[in-house]
Amino acid sequence: MNFMEQSGLDAAFDAIGSILGDRLTTSLAVREQHGKDQTYHPGAVPDAVAFPHTTDEVSAIVRICAGHQVAVIAHGTGTSLEGHIAALRGGITIDLMAMKRVLEVNAEDQDCRVEAGITRQQLNDHLRDTGLFFPVDPGADASIGGMTATRASGTNAVRYGTMRENVLGLTVVMADGEIIRTGGRARKSSSGYDLTRLLIGSEGTLGVITEIRLRLFGIPEAISAAVCSFPSVEDAVNTVILTIQSGVPIARVEFLDTLSMKACVGYSGLEGYAVAPTLFLEFHGSNAHVAEQTETVKGIAADFGGGDFQWAAGAEDRNRLWQARHDAFWACKALRPGASAIVTDVCVPISRLAECVATVDEEIRRAGLIAPIIGHVGDGNFHLVMLVDLDDADEVARARNLNRHMVEKALSMGGTCSGEHGVGYGKIGFLDAEHGPGTMRAMRQIKQALDPQGIMNPGKIVEI
Amino acid sequence: MNFMEQSGLDAAFDAIGSILGDRLTTSLAVREQHGKDQTYHPGAVPDAVAFPHTTDEVSAIVRICAGHQVAVIAHGTGTSLEGHIAALRGGITIDLMAMKRVLEVNAEDQDCRVEAGITRQQLNDHLRDTGLFFPVDPGADASIGGMTATRASGTNAVRYGTMRENVLGLTVVMADGEIIRTGGRARKSSSGYDLTRLLIGSEGTLGVITEIRLRLFGIPEAISAAVCSFPSVEDAVNTVILTIQSGVPIARVEFLDTLSMKACVGYSGLEGYAVAPTLFLEFHGSNAHVAEQTETVKGIAADFGGGDFQWAAGAEDRNRLWQARHDAFWACKALRPGASAIVTDVCVPISRLAECVATVDEEIRRAGLIAPIIGHVGDGNFHLVMLVDLDDADEVARARNLNRHMVEKALSMGGTCSGEHGVGYGKIGFLDAEHGPGTMRAMRQIKQALDPQGIMNPGKIVEI
Secondary structure (H helix, E strand, O other): OOOOOHHHHHHHHHHHHHHHHHHEEOOHHHHHHHOOOOOOOOOOOOOEEEOOOOHHHHHHHHHHHHHOOOOEEEEOOOOOOOOOOOOEOEOEEEEOOOOOOEEEEEOOOOEEEEEOOOEHHHHHHHHHHHOEEOOOOOOOOOEHHHHHHOOOOOOOHHHHOOHHHHEEEEEEEEOOOOEEEEEOOOOOOOOOOOHHHHHOOOOOOOEEEEEEEEEOEEOOOEEEEEEEEOOOHHHHHHHHHHHHHOOOOOOEEEEEOHHHHHHHHHHHOOOOOOOOOEEEEEEEEOHHHHHHHHHHHHHHHHHOOOOOOEEEOOHHHHHHHHHHHHOHHHHHHOOOOOOEEEEEEEEOOHHHHHHHHHHHHHHHHHHOOEOOEEEEHHHOEEEEEEEEOOOOHHHHHHHHHHHHHHHHHHHHOOOEOOOOOOOOOOOHHHHHHHHOHHHHHHHHHHHHHHOOOOOEOOOOOOOO | OOOOOHHHHHHHHHHHHHHHHHHEEOOHHHHHHHOOOOOOOOOOOOOEEEOOOOHHHHHHHHHHHHHOOOOEEEEOOOOOOOOOOOOEOEOEEEEOOOOOOEEEEEOOOOEEEEEOOOEHHHHHHHHHHHOEEOOOOOOOOOEHHHHHHOOOOOOOHHHHOOHHHHEEEEEEEEOOOOEEEEEOOOOOOOOOOOHHHHHOOOOOOOEEEEEEEEEOEEOOOEEEEEEEEOOOHHHHHHHHHHHHHOOOOOOEEEEEOHHHHHHHHHHHOOOOOOOOOEEEEEEEEOHHHHHHHHHHHHHHHHHOOOOOOEEEOOHHHHHHHHHHHHOHHHHHHOOOOOOEEEEEEEEOOHHHHHHHHHHHHHHHHHHOOEOOEEEEHHHOEEEEEEEEOOOOHHHHHHHHHHHHHHHHHHHHOOOEOOOOOOOOOOOHHHHHHHHOHHHHHHHHHHHHHHOOOOOEOOOOOOOO
């Protein structure tokens, strides 16, 4: 594929510029800002950044890029973690953050339709008066478009599901600039191929998502959060396994290992919390049902040596607690000032989670790294935050090695190389081992069919 | 595409016969039995029927068919409703019903892996001692493979989701005979394209599903069912809308119109139940939570003029009630002995359901047809059972016309032409109107990419 021949690029700029005016820029500062996500993966600067206001404008941009074989990279808040937005082959980054309208809210049907650039917090602010909320919460205040494109999940997924379960339909600009709609307002459908699900998690490699129809949920009558520490990782995990087996619809259950608790206690002022393997729990429901769920889980936790529940029943305490959980990344970074974070995640069957964490713990020690572990334990998903000096080649090599071992361990347990961070180009090398050559061939065939020129976010997920 | 040149067919038979022996048959009776589903759609007889025992045998069959451009039709229990299994271009039907092993049950992770031919009741019988169950229940005791291939749902979907939400991964024989695995044991993953969801609902047009990994759920501590009648369809629907908005995790909520209640009362001996618009409800949870849910819904129903709840708390009463619901199709047929049933379904946003049912009701009267309405009302999905004399061309034309109007109405409300019956060839003509030309083109591109010869269940969903 011949990308970026200067003549084609110039012609594309001219054509797009005539539509967008100064909303197309080649300013180096803007380009650099758009070529790099929050991680250690090296960025790659696009040749220009476009700021469309409508799906039609996105369509026009992609059509022009297709005509000149110029790469197209969709961009939301830039909070992805596997190098998703690096313009590996140059091209034009489409920044969708000006598209943040709420197009519909249907309270009776508990759905809405939004533009890709709205963030989850902006959406929830908009919904405040309706009694409804959108539950998927990956931590960062990411855009709904980016969350859809990366199949995001996060703390609430154990109860409410991931983007996979909560997107009803999409408006997408395909690789030739055609605008298509997938899915619809019906809660379920058996009418043809599930293009919605195919596009969720496709990371901009099959099309640019410009609008998303979402499921919403009623804000529960009661919400209650608690913290409980355990003698060991295994005890914490077993508490979660039994909780789920008991049919308790726990809304969030987060695991923090001793080191990450130490980080959070220091960073977020969680004085009084034990520095030990810990669960952060949240219960949603009616008052009576929340009380019942809590009693059940307290009983289970006690059987596994869990300490007393420390409550955060008021909204303020609760927000402080979850803010601390969301800030855990920054808290961990503060454990080694000046260091960079190499962040990775895997997901395994929950029955194997304690063993997987123990193995990774042992590898951390052996590698001589500082690397707290934090997990969405109800899903069997956990994150490793390796704090390294990126200028120390040997340390970086040990961290990469640890990442590889963690993925291999997860795959050997029937797990996945990425529970929620996606593939980008950071994990592209693991897909063969996870899926096998036949399955990867099917993915490439689909990529080839929908993006025959390979212009959509090239170098991510699959190469054609 | 040249299907069924006799020489290619003969060569394929010889090659497959040498592997399967007498498990490949050209007996007319067997072929006829396999070319026709339970509906009015004309069947089409395959040239042979194969009965493989393993995924490897399925792979060998498909590989041979691919080599000779012979069509391949996957076949489960044959209970599909839109002509899915008709061998429109001849070829070889692969009957998967001998493949019914349970390959794994992981109680701690609440998942299992089964072969495609096991039925949902056989699976639940197998699971009985584990305290777990598989919730998706489309009524018929369909095979798990067929349920996956048609994205089945049914009465429990309002709480537990459809096959889309409950399949974790697949083993699939692709159009060239290659065996691939999709998904895995992790509860979530953001590792590449979601081939699992693409294949769910693909009706054998992209590959033959031979194994399925499923989510399981703990059997609830308490289950309670009730029946409640209402002054009008709208009152019944409004009760359901408010129930869902109130966050009550209702497990089943089925709507029967006056005519279908009349049918069920007569057929299933439900004496004492009112012949009026009726909801069948089921609640799952702890004893206390079921009691609380019930009180909430009773209050809501009373506000909409609902009658007293008639309880079926014991397992025997409850089974009788749900058996009556499952037998509703036969009960409806008995309303007009000797008539055939033209069955159809649509799904709309629940806020539009009462209006949609009212419109259809009016059309039924205008068309002079006998046609009870039954719905999975929590999802906005309802079925029409038109009882017609298939020899009366005018009556059949009126029924087809009504089907078309019902679909058009649903689409105009943002709904879908099929909530759970699928496309087969019965609804293939509605897909353009529902999805639009760009989306259909993407579906065709995917079909072309994964089945370039067009041998997989040709004539269903999309033509290439």
